[in-house]
Amino acid sequence: MVDRILYVITVPMVYLAVVWLVLGVIARIVMVLRAPAHPHTLKIFPERKAAPLVALWESFTMPTVRKSKPRFWVFLMLFHAAFGALILSHLDLLPQISIMPKDSPHMLGWGAVGVAVTISVTYFLLRRFASPVREVSVPADYLLLFLLLLTVLTGDTISWGNSWSEDGFVITKQDFGTYLDGLLHFTFEDPADTLYGSHYVVVAIHIFLANLFMMVLPFSKIMHAFFTVALNRFRRV
Amino acid sequence: MDDKKKQELLDAFSEKLTNAVRLYMDGCTRCGTCIDSCHAYQSMPETRYTPVGRAQVVRRLFDRYFKLSGRIAPGMNEAVEFTDEWMQQVLDAAYSCTGCRRCMTVCPFGIDTQQIQGIAKHLVNTAGMTPVVLNMLADMSIAKAETIEDTRENFEQGVKNLEAEVIEKWKSEAGEDAIPIGAQDANVLYVALAGKHSIIPAAAVMNAAKEKWSLSYFEAVNFGAFAGNPAKTKVIARRIIDEATRLNVKEVAICECGTAYRVMKYMTGDHPFKVVSVVELFARYVKEGRIKLDKSKIEGGVTYHDPCQMARNGGIYDEPRYLLEQLTDNFVEMTPTREDNWCCGGGGGLVAMGEKDFRMKSSSVKVDQVKATGAKVLCTACENCHTQLSDLNEHYDVGVKVEFLSELLADALVSE
Ligand code: HEM
Ligand code: SF4
Ligand code: SF4
Numbered sequence: 177m178v179d180r181i182l183y184v185i186t187v188p189m190v191y192l193a194v195v196w197l198v199l200g201v202i203a204r205i206v207m208v209l210r211a212p213a214h215p216h217t218l219k220i221f222p223e224r225k226a227a228p229l230v231a232l233w234e235s236f237t238m239p240t241v242r243k244s245k246p247r248f249w250v251f252l253m254l255f256h257a258a259f260g261a262l263i264l265s266h267l268d269l270l271p272q273i274s275i276m277p278k279d280s281p282h283m284l285g286w287g288a289v290g291v292a293v294t295i296s297v298t299y300f301l302l303r304r305f306a307s308p309v310r311e312v313s314v315p316a317d318y319l320l321l322f323l324l325l326l327t328v329l330t331g332d333t334i335s336w337g338n339s340w341s342e343d344g345f346v347i348t349k350q351d352f353g354t355y356l357d358g359l360l361h362f363t364f365e366d367p368a369d370t371l372y373g374s375h376y377v378v379v380a381i382h383i384f385l386a387n388l389f390m391m392v393l394p395f396s397k398i399m400h401a402f403f404t405v406a407l408n409r410f411r412r413v
Numbered sequence: 414m415d416d417k418k419k420q421e422l423l424d425a426f427s428e429k430l431t432n433a434v435r436l437y438m439d440g441c442t443r444c445g446t447c448i449d450s451c452h453a454y455q456s457m458p459e460t461r462y463t464p465v466g467r468a469q470v471v472r473r474l475f476d477r478y479f480k481l482s483g484r485i486a487p488g489m490n491e492a493v494e495f496t497d498e499w500m501q502q503v504l505d506a507a508y509s510c511t512g513c514r515r516c517m518t519v520c521p522f523g524i525d526t527q528q529i530q531g532i533a534k535h536l537v538n539t540a541g542m543t544p545v546v547l548n549m550l551a552d553m554s555i556a557k558a559e560t561i562e563d564t565r566e567n568f569e570q571g572v573k574n575l576e577a578e579v580i581e582k583w584k585s586e587a588g589e590d591a592i593p594i595g596a597q598d599a600n601v602l603y604v605a606l607a608g609k610h611s612i613i614p615a616a617a618v619m620n621a622a623k624e625k626w627s628l629s630y631f632e633a634v635n636f637g638a639f640a641g642n643p644a645k646t647k648v649i650a651r652r653i654i655d656e657a658t659r660l661n662v663k664e665v666a667i668c669e670c671g672t673a674y675r676v677m678k679y680m681t682g683d684h685p686f687k688v689v690s691v692v693e694l695f696a697r698y699v700k701e702g703r704i705k706l707d708k709s710k711i712e713g714g715v716t717y718h719d720p721c722q723m724a725r726n727g728g729i730y731d732e733p734r735y736l737l738e739q740l741t742d743n744f745v746e747m748t749p750t751r752e753d754n755w756c757c758g759g760g761g762g763l764v765a766m767g768e769k770d771f772r773m774k775s776s777s778v779k780v781d782q783v784k785a786t787g788a789k790v791l792c793t794a795c796e797n798c799h800t801q802l803s804d805l806n807e808h809y810d811v812g813v814k815v816e817f818l819s820e821l822l823a824d825a826l827v828s829e
Contacts, residue, residue: 218528240523308458308460314491315488
């Protein structure tokens, strides 16, 4: 029974989550694209030279936050940079991509990327429990961060637990690569066959949480990831 | 609240859902960066006076009616339905925000709270809850255009009566009207407010510059914008656009009124004439040597309050400073200044509505900012700001003289 559940989580549910994510995000973007254009300019002054570039720059470096909330900004940048690196490091597991040397047992960042996300998400969560941000937060804000925290904590456990276990790396980067490559080629093989380690169940929980994260994303405020450039353009262009 | 009314409110909400507004509804992470950027929260630290707190009042309705998640799990985003009680909160949010857009300058996404409160105002209007005085003023502006033929003579006589005061400030050339009205092919159509303070100094300056100008029959202020009524906003602006087109003027100069300037310049499409603020026009006169000013007229330090709708939302920063530099050697900037300047707390229709208690309480941060300059003269270029700053001056006993820029200019005019 448990094996079956673990299989559902690690194979069919991953496909479901990815399809759900892609369709959901497209639907949300289409809704914005189909809405009528705002009838007048929304820019603020002074006007900037090369305004579209300024908007792009502001989308990725958040200078307005750096100016008004420098500490928050440090964690924001840490989080987003690390999150980006995290996506990359997961892709790097695939045998087709090798940013880290092919035979290296480590993920990109040697586990530090996950820790950076853990620290910044913890900060976001604590911050949300403090006034005045607490008063403007809704349950979804906490749950999303909590989900993210659990996902990265299990991720940390896998990457760090691996190196702490007595016989070294039980599940290696290459093993994960085999699993992901199987997903990519729709082999529907049970990853339990390759990812044999004492903490395989932690891997499955990690994948389950990540699936959930992908599935709530289109309904959540993380849509800001797709909207921020357009939003920043309205302010500048 | 019955279903019919709910449907009406829902329809009104839908009308407001442009691409930008949808992004504003969906894009906020409730990060709280904007919280202390609002003068109202700085002065009265309550969540309902934060930009994001105000926006949530509208966003929670959006989540309920326009998002799947709001229907499946309304508790997650605290989605709410239209009720009479909730509409009371919408009213409170709409008319405690001056639409200054200071919060927009700090938000990582540039979310425009003024547009969100524009939805709130539209909902309030649909529910028949708009402050009576705003609708009344808007309707009066519209009625004036419809009955112009009946009131024309009265208006012209009223303006004639002001001419002596204009001439007192600046003697016009022989045979010329001190306040021309209805002049065809003028260079400038000057759109003033109802009130001689908005006409006399400006007339004196334009006459001194030997400008070929004409006074508009209509007042510049757009109460439709304050009432959050896009249809009325258009009709009110249309009166002036039609008049300017009929008279074939080159430029429309809007008096010292921030909202009127922004509406005409940026919110009513393209026109066959140029739109300028009278402040830009006057700065041009000085630069071209068409008027000369006496620097010794003003005593004590002078500071300038950037009206939000003219500066942050209209781009006029340098001209008033240039003019003040011609009027005094004692100019002091406020801290913070320019796009970071604190709103006076009177915009968005609050001054017209009265609301003195709230206006005074929500603007103590402005008072501190003015006091810190040590200036004796507080100059501004917007009617709303002028009224609010005068009220603050009196209420908090600040001890400055609140002046219009045009008044300072007219008093400092000198001949060659
Ligand atoms: C590129 C422009 C982006 C900007 C300007 C931006 C900005 C922000 C801001 C201001 C927060 C608020 C933190 C808080 O809620 O306290 C945030 C949180 C977050 N962002 Fe982004 N973001 C961007 C891109 C992304 C991307 C690409 C992702 C990837 C999925 C992402 C995922 C998240 C997550 C998961 C949070 C935590 C949500 C929370 O705090 O509740 N962001 N972002
Ligand atoms: S700063 Fe912007 S994103 Fe953050 S809470 Fe305010 S409006 Fe929302
Ligand atoms: S627009 Fe101005 S008054 Fe309104 S919430 Fe933002 S800072 Fe406050």
